[in-house]
Amino acid sequence: xxHENSVKxxxxxxxxxxLGALLLKCTKCGECRSVCPVxxxxxxxxxxxRGKLALVDALGAGELPPTDALREALEQCLLCLSCEARxxxxxxxxxxxxxxxxxLARDLGRPLPKRMLYRLLASGRGMVNLAFxxxxxxxxxxxxxxxxxxxxxxxxPLPLVDRDxxxxxxxxxPFRSREERFFPAPDSRDTVVFFTGCLTNFIHTxxxxxxxxxxxxxxxxxxxxxxxxCCGAPAHAGxxxxxxxxxxxxxxxxxxxxRAEGKKVVVPCASGGYMLKSVYSLLMQDDPVYGEMAADTxxxxxxxxxxxxxxxxxxxxxxxxxxxxxxxxxxHDPCHLNRGQGxxxxxxxxxxxxxxxxxxxxxxxxxxxSGGIYGITHRDTSKRILxxxxxxILDSGAGIVSTGCPGCIIQITGGLLQRGSMVEATxxxxxxxxxxxxx
Amino acid sequence: MNPEAIRLLSDLLGPSNLKTALEDRITYAFDxxxxxxxxxxxxxxxxREDVPEIVKIAARFGIPITARGAGSGLTGGAVxxxxxxxxxxxxxDRIIRIDPGNLLAEVEPGVVTAExxxxxxxxxxxxxxxxxxxxxxxxxxxxxxxxxxxxxVKYGVTRNYVMGLEVVxxxxxxxxxxxxxxxxxxxxxxxxxxxxxxxxxxxxTRAILRLLPLPEARRTLLALFPxxxxxxxxxxxxFKSRVVxxxxxxxxxVCIEVVSKYLESGFPENAEAVLLIExxxxxxxxxxxxxxxxxxxxxxxxxxxxxAASESERDVLWRSRRSxxxxxxxxxxxxxxxxxSVPIASIPAMIETMEQxxxxxxxxxxCFGHVGDGNLHISYVPKDETATDSPRLGxxxxxxxxxxxxxxxxxAAEHGIGSIxxxxxxxxxxxxxxxxxxxxxxLLDPDGIFNPGKIFPGEEAGxxxx
Numbered sequence: 001x002x003h004e005n006s007v008k009x010x011x012x013x014x015x016x017x018x019l020g021a022l023l024l025k026c027t028k029c030g031e032c033r034s035v036c037p038v039x040x041x042x043x044x045x046x047x048x049x050r051g052k053l054a055l056v057d058a059l060g061a062g063e064l065p066p067t068d069a070l071r072e073a074l075e076q077c078l079l080c081l082s083c084e085a086r087x088x089x090x091x092x093x094x095x096x097x098x099x100x101x102x103x104l105a106r107d108l109g110r111p112l113p114k115r116m117l118y119r120l121l122a123s124g125r126g127m128v129n130l131a132f133x134x135x136x137x138x139x140x141x142x143x144x145x146x147x148x149x150x151x152x153x154x155x156x157p158l159p160l161v162d163r164d165x166x167x168x169x170x171x172x173x174p175f176r177s178r179e180e181r182f183f184p185a186p187d188s189r190d191t192v193v194f195f196t197g198c199l200t201n202f203i204h205t206x207x208x209x210x211x212x213x214x215x216x217x218x219x220x221x222x223x224x225x226x227x228x229x230c231c232g233a234p235a236h237a238g239x240x241x242x243x244x245x246x247x248x249x250x251x252x253x254x255x256x257x258x259r260a261e262g263k264k265v266v267v268p269c270a271s272g273g274y275m276l277k278s279v280y281s282l283l284m285q286d287d288p289v290y291g292e293m294a295a296d297t298x299x300x301x302x303x304x305x306x307x308x309x310x311x312x313x314x315x316x317x318x319x320x321x322x323x324x325x326x327x328x329x330x331x332h333d334p335c336h337l338n339r340g341q342g343x344x345x346x347x348x349x350x351x352x353x354x355x356x357x358x359x360x361x362x363x364x365x366x367x368x369x370s371g372g373i374y375g376i377t378h379r380d381t382s383k384r385i386l387x388x389x390x391x392x393i394l395d396s397g398a399g400i401v402s403t404g405c406p407g408c409i410i411q412i413t414g415g416l417l418q419r420g421s422m423v424e425a426t427x428x429x430x431x432x433x434x435x436x437x438x439x
Numbered sequence: 440m441n442p443e444a445i446r447l448l449s450d451l452l453g454p455s456n457l458k459t460a461l462e463d464r465i466t467y468a469f470d471x472x473x474x475x476x477x478x479x480x481x482x483x484x485x486x487r488e489d490v491p492e493i494v495k496i497a498a499r500f501g502i503p504i505t506a507r508g509a510g511s512g513l514t515g516g517a518v519x520x521x522x523x524x525x526x527x528x529x530x531x532d533r534i535i536r537i538d539p540g541n542l543l544a545e546v547e548p549g550v551v552t553a554e555x556x557x558x559x560x561x562x563x564x565x566x567x568x569x570x571x572x573x574x575x576x577x578x579x580x581x582x583x584x585x586x587x588x589x590x591x592v593k594y595g596v597t598r599n600y601v602m603g604l605e606v607v608x609x610x611x612x613x614x615x616x617x618x619x620x621x622x623x624x625x626x627x628x629x630x631x632x633x634x635x636x637x638x639x640x641x642x643x644t645r646a647i648l649r650l651l652p653l654p655e656a657r658r659t660l661l662a663l664f665p666x667x668x669x670x671x672x673x674x675x676x677x678f679k680s681r682v683v684x685x686x687x688x689x690x691x692x693v694c695i696e697v698v699s700k701y702l703e704s705g706f707p708e709n710a711e712a713v714l715l716i717e718x719x720x721x722x723x724x725x726x727x728x729x730x731x732x733x734x735x736x737x738x739x740x741x742x743x744x745x746x747a748a749s750e751s752e753r754d755v756l757w758r759s760r761r762s763x764x765x766x767x768x769x770x771x772x773x774x775x776x777x778x779x780s781v782p783i784a785s786i787p788a789m790i791e792t793m794e795q796x797x798x799x800x801x802x803x804x805x806c807f808g809h810v811g812d813g814n815l816h817i818s819y820v821p822k823d824e825t826a827t828d829s830p831r832l833g834x835x836x837x838x839x840x841x842x843x844x845x846x847x848x849x850x851a852a853e854h855g856i857g858s859i860x861x862x863x864x865x866x867x868x869x870x871x872x873x874x875x876x877x878x879x880x881x882l883l884d885p886d887g888i889f890n891p892g893k894i895f896p897g898e899e900a901g902x903x904x905x
Contacts, residue, residue, distance in 0.1 A: 021772075024772050024773065025768070025772045027471060027473075027768070027772075027773070028469050028470065028471050028473075028510075029471045029511060029572070030470075030471060030509045030510055030511040030572070030575050030576070031511075031572075031574070031575055033509055033575040034551070034553070034574040034575040043483075043529065043530060044458075044463070044466070044483075044527075045463075045466035045467055045510070045527075046462060046463060046466040050466075051466035052466075054465055054466050054468065054469065055462060055465055055466060058465045063465070064461055064462065064465060067462065069460055069462045070462050073462055073466075088764050088765035088768055089765070089768040089769075089772065090765075090768070090769060
């Protein structure tokens, strides 16, 4: 297939010209209609993959000028990979959408908040930490705590923040520090590198702590490189390949330097893992230095559940489980873990050794509607998609919903609070740490 | 489009349900056939009552109107002419009622087929038509195209399950055909006239569908044969031993090769044909029938027989059949596809002719389909993948359709005529028959506003995009 190869040879950010052969793969059969959460709510062809691809095709052919209406149609995508997983022709929809978003940004510019966000994230650790500190100082003035939960609600009208939006509380201190941290395990049998991801570092610091504690108790030492940065998923989703590429280089450098070099990388964040495993290679394909490093790092990157089940082994973990969680537990499969990395069984295998009763919800792999910043920029559709997920969770009868994505945890927690539900949404590793008596 | 018509439609539907922006129109310019034409407007009726009003405005201004379900058709039936408008019926998606006492369901046309199936199955009922596109195609589209599917050998096609229709005519009048009664000889059978009419006679706004009790059990078997003729002869042998399978699918050697590669799970190298056979009904009868199927396959020289003991094993057996399209598309992104049917006893002869066509035109040609009901799907591309050889493909297409006709078969089995087989429709229909059909069309739609450019030879509705 000469077409496909020529596309594969170039990295992302090559413009619409490189998409011709990929677009040709779409036969417009409409199968994507059956799985797209956004189309399911909005019901128009421009909100489903085949319609979006037709638009990108028309843009490339000069039939359609770059317009805000076109941009809005392309923004209406969670990049949940449902269509991609279902597509018989193997059309790389997310790649085409992000490339088209980049093209439109070149033509139309980017809205200021997004531009600022991508710049901030791409600026590296110093600025992000400063923003975090500013945010954590301002937060008590802007938001009030919701009693009995870790959530916050706004005090005043704020841009992009709905009255009923559940806002996660920033931790008092980020998990990572400026310098590399090393957590040695007694009788260490392996040493891994911990790629935290932003939400785990700034919000779910307990999850980060649990990763270290669980690994240490199982005899695995943990290195946390100090200069790792945002994984770049938001910038990549927005088609800012420059920012995403800079972040990829920063992280690849951090994960392949000094003590970290050549070690397995564990990630407790679905999107972070997906970026390291699949997207960095594409972003760095044309880079002679980082291209190879990206491909090599991808081979050594594991979701935390994947690492525990396949490299440590359930037989070695079970003896450390001190008490079983009471009540049924269900599992939500994050898009970037389930479809992005093909990981479904590993979190369940872990849950089954820590709980007495596992209750599978209906369609555990459907998107929760978070989709990076989609939940903020398209609040209404996101809420409708979330509503379905919440219904499945509640119907399962579980008291805890476990997942492997901090973004999903925030989104689902918001949905549960909205319904006044006491069901707890948490990370699988947190539950394991709890059952092992570590937290 | 006439600004007055736009204003009236916008007043009727509300501005958000009438789209004229290029961004919207481009996304309704195609179906799965590869034909394409950008319509002037896209309309989203929100209630059944909207439809006659829309049609009246379309008629008054002479604007062509093409009703569309999921746009999953393969013959351009849902592509409106560039002077026309598209009516997206998938918004009307209510299951009005499921009536177990009368074994029927009343639905709006936009209901997705698989969703109806799931809903009736929850009540222990069964809607048998199952086009391959069932997870996203709509009932309205299935009726308009008289969709077939895997279970036609035992249960028939969509037509056999439509008991009655509500249809909006070109005058804006609403008629009701058929009834809730299984036996009904009141007047002409207009229901059948509208089923398969490809949106050229009226717009379906409601349907009464016949349901069956959900079979208690089903069993699945996959058999590999050393020759296509042995596999094909298995079919009459099964009927002779009084077994009517619910599914009888076949794949030829090319399919076997590409699917094995795609799934990375090989069939034996010397297998020339695969039969996937399913029986359903009462558990005891099903077990007995499966035994019979097994025996016949063995007698016919099957090299290997796999049976499924559970639903997950059934999925494994079905995986190869379901993967054909995907596997072919991974090999080449675009294939020409023909959908023909022949009388079931002519299947071996048809398959033999396909082999000759494959050789004489230098094609990569895969043949698979519903051997039990005589419906073959033929996918083909030039063997040399760099060739852009449309005259050769055109000749091959001619020969494939001709071969079916020579065997008293039909040029379209379950995909319809649409815009892409209009030139050949006369190969199947003699002049007086075709003329009567055109007269019926003219009588019901004198100004030709309903889905022009379909079925009958005439002007092109859209251009072939691929």
